[in-house]
Amino acid sequence: xxxxxxxxxxxxxxxxxxxxxxxxxxxxxxxxxxxxxxxxxxxxxxxxxxxxxxxxxxxxxxxxxxxxxxxxxxxxxxxxxxxxxxxxxxxxxxxxxxxxxxxxxxxxxxxxxxxxxxxxxxxxxxxxxxxxxxxxxxxxxxxxxxxxxxxxxxxxxxxxxxxxxxxxxxxxxxxxxxxxxxxxxxxxxxxxxxxxxxxxxxxxxxxxxxxxxxxxxxxxxxxxxxxxxxxxxxxxxxxxxxxxxxxxxxxxxxxxxxxxxxxxxxxxxxxxxxxxxxxxxxxxxxxxxxxxxxxxxxxxxxxxxxxxxxxxxxxxxxxxxxxxxxxxxxxxxxxxxxxxxxxxxxxxxxxxxxx
Amino acid sequence: xxxxxxxxxxxxxxxxxxxxxxxxxxxxxxxxxxxxxxxxxxxxxxxxxxxxxxxxxxxxxxxxxxxxxxxxxxxxxxxxxxxxxxxxxxxxxxxxxxxxxxxxxxxxxxxxxxxxxxxxxxxxxxxxxxxxxxxxxxxxxxxxxxxxxxxxxxxxxxxxxxxxxxxxxxxxxxxxxxxxxxxxxxxxxxxxxxxxxxxxxxxxxxxxxxxxxxxxxxxxxxxxxxxxxxxxxxxxxxxxxxxxxxxxxxxxxxxxxxxxxxxxxxxxxxxxxxxxxxxxxxxxxxxxxxxxxxxxxxxxxxxxxx
Numbered sequence: 001x002x003x004x005x006x007x008x009x010x011x012x013x014x015x016x017x018x019x020x021x022x023x024x025x026x027x028x029x030x031x032x033x034x035x036x037x038x039x040x041x042x043x044x045x046x047x048x049x050x051x052x053x054x055x056x057x058x059x060x061x062x063x064x065x066x067x068x069x070x071x072x073x074x075x076x077x078x079x080x081x082x083x084x085x086x087x088x089x090x091x092x093x094x095x096x097x098x099x100x101x102x103x104x105x106x107x108x109x110x111x112x113x114x115x116x117x118x119x120x121x122x123x124x125x126x127x128x129x130x131x132x133x134x135x136x137x138x139x140x141x142x143x144x145x146x147x148x149x150x151x152x153x154x155x156x157x158x159x160x161x162x163x164x165x166x167x168x169x170x171x172x173x174x175x176x177x178x179x180x181x182x183x184x185x186x187x188x189x190x191x192x193x194x195x196x197x198x199x200x201x202x203x204x205x206x207x208x209x210x211x212x213x214x215x216x217x218x219x220x221x222x223x224x225x226x227x228x229x230x231x232x233x234x235x236x237x238x239x240x241x242x243x244x245x246x247x248x249x250x251x252x253x254x255x256x257x258x259x260x261x262x263x264x265x266x267x268x269x270x271x272x273x274x275x276x277x278x279x280x281x282x283x284x285x286x287x288x289x290x291x292x293x294x295x296x297x298x299x300x301x302x303x304x305x306x307x308x309x310x311x312x313x314x315x316x317x318x319x320x321x322x323x324x325x326x327x328x329x330x331x332x333x334x335x336x337x338x339x340x341x342x343x344x345x346x347x348x349x350x351x352x353x354x355x
Numbered sequence: 356x357x358x359x360x361x362x363x364x365x366x367x368x369x370x371x372x373x374x375x376x377x378x379x380x381x382x383x384x385x386x387x388x389x390x391x392x393x394x395x396x397x398x399x400x401x402x403x404x405x406x407x408x409x410x411x412x413x414x415x416x417x418x419x420x421x422x423x424x425x426x427x428x429x430x431x432x433x434x435x436x437x438x439x440x441x442x443x444x445x446x447x448x449x450x451x452x453x454x455x456x457x458x459x460x461x462x463x464x465x466x467x468x469x470x471x472x473x474x475x476x477x478x479x480x481x482x483x484x485x486x487x488x489x490x491x492x493x494x495x496x497x498x499x500x501x502x503x504x505x506x507x508x509x510x511x512x513x514x515x516x517x518x519x520x521x522x523x524x525x526x527x528x529x530x531x532x533x534x535x536x537x538x539x540x541x542x543x544x545x546x547x548x549x550x551x552x553x554x555x556x557x558x559x560x561x562x563x564x565x566x567x568x569x570x571x572x573x574x575x576x577x578x579x580x581x582x583x584x585x586x587x588x589x590x591x592x593x594x595x596x597x598x599x600x601x602x603x604x605x606x607x608x609x610x611x612x613x614x615x616x617x618x619x620x621x622x623x624x625x626x627x628x629x630x631x632x633x634x635x636x637x638x639x640x641x642x643x644x645x646x647x648x649x650x651x652x653x654x655x656x657x658x659x660x661x
Contacts, residue, residue, distance in 0.1 A: 073455055075462065134646040141390045141458060142645065145596060149638030152593075156635035258589070262466055269459060315470035322463025323445055330449075330456045 029187070036179055047179060051247045053287040054182035055240045060267040060279040061189045062236035067265070068274035068336075069197060070229045071209030076131075076147030077237050077264045079154040080124040082256035084238025086164050088120030089173045089245040096174055113176035117185075117242040124238025125231045127154075132230035151261055155253045169252025170245070177246035185243060189236045193276045196232070205229055209274070259315060266318045269325060272332030277339035282332075290314055357503035362626045363619070368510040370618025371517035372579070375572030376595030377602070377610040378524060379565030385541045385605040386561045388454065392461035393441060394569055395592015396468035397434055399585060401570025402487075402577045403472070403480060405430035409488045417490050426490060430574055431567040438566025442559050465589070472585035484584035487577040513575040520568060521611055527564075528607060537561060541605070590634075594621075597641045603654020613652060 039046045063077045092113065100108040131150045158164045165171075196202045204225045207215035216222050245251050267286050271278030294310045325332065334342060376398060383391045408429040409417045416422040445464055449457045475481035494508040528534040536557045539547040548554045576591055577583045594617065602613025617637060624636045644651065 071455065073458060131642070134642060134649075141454070142600070144458060144462075145390070145593075145600065146638075146642060146645065148593070149597070149641055153635045153638050156632060160629070160631050262462070265459075265462070273455075312470075312474055316467045316474065319463045319465070319467030319470060323460050323467065326456050326460040326463065327445070327448055330452060 032183075033180075036183070048247065049287070049291060050179045051177060051182050051243070053284055054179065054186050055244050056264070056267065056283040056287050057186050057280050058182075058189050058236055058240040058243070059264045060271065060283040061186075061193050061276055062233045062240070063264050064268045064271070064274065064276060064279040065193055065196065065205075065229050066233045067268050068272070068279070069193075069202065069205045069209060070226055071212075071273075072226055072230070073141070073144045074147040074230070074233070075144050075258075075261050075265055076149070076151035077233075078256040078258070078260035079147070079151030080128060080234040080237035081241035081244070081260070082151075082154050082158065082253070083124040083127050083234075084117075084120035084241030085245040085251050085256070086120075086158060086170065086241075087123040087238070088116040088242035089170050089251060090163060091116040091119055092174050092176065092246065093170065093172065109174070109176050110181070113174075113181070113246060116246075117239055120242035120245075121235045121238040124241065125235035128231045128234025128237075129227065132227045132234075148258065148261070151256070151258060155256065158253045165252070167253060169250050169254075171250040173245055173251070175247055177243050182243050182247075185236075185239055189239075190276060190280070192232065192236075196229075197276065201225070201228075206274075262315075262318060266322060268332075269322060270332055272334035272336065274336035275332070275334040275338055278332060278334035278337075281334075281339065357499065358626070360499070361504045362622050364504070364506055364510065365626075366619035366622030367615060368507075368514060368579070368618070369622060370598075370615035371514050372572050372576045373591070373595045373598045373618055374611045374614035375517050375520060375575070376569050376591060377599040377614045378521065378607065379569045380596050380599040381602075381604055381607060381610040382524075382537075382561055382565045384599070385607075386537055386544070386558055387446070387450075387457075389446065389457050390461065390596070390604075391562075391565070392458070392592075393464040393468060394565065395588035395590075395595065396465045397437055397441070397566045397588070398569035398573035398592060399472065399583075399588025400437055400468060401430040401434035401566070402573040402583050402587065404433040405570070405574045405577070406485065406487060406583050409490060414488075417488060418492060423490050427571060427574060430570040434566040434570035435563035438562040439559055442562040446562075447555070447558075465592075469585055469589050480585065482585060484582045484587075487581050487583045489581070490578060509575075509578055513579070516571070516575065520571065521607075524568075525607060533557070533560070594637055597637055600641060600651055601644050603651030606651070606653045609651060609653035616652075 036050065039050065059077060059081065063074065066072050066074045095112050095116070098112065099105055100111060103111065127150070131146060134146070159167050196205070204215065204220045207218065207220055208222050208225060212222055241256070244255075248255075263286065267282040268279050270286070271280070271282035290310055297310065376395065379394050380391060383389060383394070405426045408426045409422075412422050412425065417426065441464060445460050446457055449460060472479055473482035491509050491512065495502075495505050496508050496511060497506045498504065526534075528537060536547070536552045539550065539552055540554050540557050544554045544558075547557075572595075573588075573591070576587070580587075595614065598614035598617045599610045600613070601617060602609030602611070604610075617640070620640055621633050621637060624630075624633050628636075
């Protein structure tokens with residue numbers, strides 16, 4: 001038997017000692033948490049903004065699994081978010097008075113909250129399965145329209161169901177959510193997305209994205225993989241909705257319209273279809289930018305009208321942004337690369353490639 | 356029985372308007388394999404053009420036959436121009452790129468138009484719906500029993516216009532040189548170009564034709580609804596798209612049948628169930644059709660050639 005010569009293992013150039021490298025992300029997370037603690041103690045608005053940002057990150061990263069990695073185009077993500085928000089919201093409302101006797105009240109609340117979140121996420125995942133199964137057998141454009149239609153169906157169902165508060169929405173959902181909980185789920189979704197991208201499962205997804213016919217010819221069960229990525233993605237959208245429902249005073253069908261779906265799509269496309277960190281960066285940018293502009297206009301002392309216009313102008317700008325992006329830089333900010341691939345040289349980076 | 360007949364009439368009237376919009380989707384899809392998401396919004400812009408023209412004409416002029424013709428002409432020509440510009444500057448540069456790129460662009464244009472028109476800056480109309488002026492004086496033409504079954508004149512007019520346009524389109528696609536060029540481009544635009552067909556011009560003309568049809572349909576819709584709003588394009592456009600897919604996208608008679616079926620289904624839901632469920636049923640019906648016949652009623656799922 002011929003002996004294959006051992007390939008030279010490229011020496012990882014890093015300023016971090018080898019022993020610390022494994023826990024480096026955790027250290028970063030600790031620093032971030034400390035920063036959180038500081039921000040959270042500053043103002044309730046910061047708490048709210050951080051939570052919204054986290055929810056948007058979860059939505060963008062989860063949508064990226066379908067739109068970016070698998071190359072399918074879903075534009076009904078807000079529908080899955082709505083399923084999660086309403087299911088977990090109703091659950092929490094009904095379990096408000098319940099407390100687990102063997103736990104302190106705060107802990108019991110968080111346990112119930114987690115259960116509600118999971119149920120909401122699973123309901124959204126089930127919807128993802130139901131919608132995905134017929135439409136993912138078809139070409140990408142059908143999926144786009146069916147997901148859009150699904151979002152509309154959800155909206156109409158909510159508007160016609162008494163338990164969901166009809167058009168008025170649900171209020172009085174216990175405010176269990178905290179930035180810690182939100183960013184715990186951000187951590188989870190990023191972990192899952194990155195693990196998928198690096199796994200053999202992810203390789204199949206990339207193959208489907210690049211050329212579905214070729215992937216099928218190579219024996220990839222394209223429908224199966226597409227449905228699975230769809231289910232994972234909608235699960236996290238449901239979680240994001242559940243988190244959202246537990247820190248805003250009221251949820252109504254107006255929070256989960258086509259506009260919200262488009263916002264998430266813009267985040268994913270801007271960050272780069274297929275780039276998890278790109279989705280994160282774009283989600284942070286598109287959450288902070290409108291807020292920043294609003295505060296800027298307010299600070300400049302211009303009439304309130306200009307600050308209010310920020311919200312109005314945002315939507316047409318998103319549309320134009322998509323067009324300009326597609327014409328000039330269709331791969332988005334990062335393409336399929338991750339943040340560490342585009343950072344300057346002196347920062348330690350992972351090896352090139354998709355993983 | 357009379358009630359059933361009335362619902363049938365209303366459903367068919369709604370269906371013909373969907374059909375005209377659906378034809379635009381189907382034609383563009385036929386030549387470019389692109390779902391022109393902005394189609395409904397082009398329609399909305401056309402309706403606003405007609406609205407502006409109607410006001411410019413004044414009450415007397417817009418009620419005359421000539422006035423109505425002028426309103427339709429302005430809207431349809433304006434939309435043809437808009438369709439041309441969108442194709443030239445947004446879709447043509449992306450023609451050789453992956454299909455997803457063009458789809459995202461189309462969604463972007465749709466979004467920019469429908470939300471751009473909600474701003475109240477400059478000539479833009481603002482978000483609130485406006486009343487579309489009366490251009491055809493409403494008349495009840497046929498009354499069976501004691502107002503049991505009513506046919507409005509605008510229902511008959513829009514039905515006739517829609518049927519005439521469909522017949523003209525069918526003639527254009529299957530009996531003319533241009534139609535043959537369209538079908539060739541639809542089959543394979545690279546080979547068509549090699550055979551000396553000016554593909555760019557054919558595609559641009561198809562876009563203009565589809566956009567003009569949409570403007571006409573939009574005006575009929577606005578006359579029926581007596582209102583116009585920036586979001587009407589999104590909703591009517593979506594319904595028309597659903598109709599095109601139900602009939603089998605890319606198939607001209609299929610789009611018409613799909614639209615009539617959708618119009619009837621919606622009307623019966625409104626009539627016998629609850630009007631609030633209408634939008635959900637349309638999409639539910641779409642998913643059902645795709646489940647049973649993935650290519651739509653008339654379309655065939657062609658294996659993708661490599």
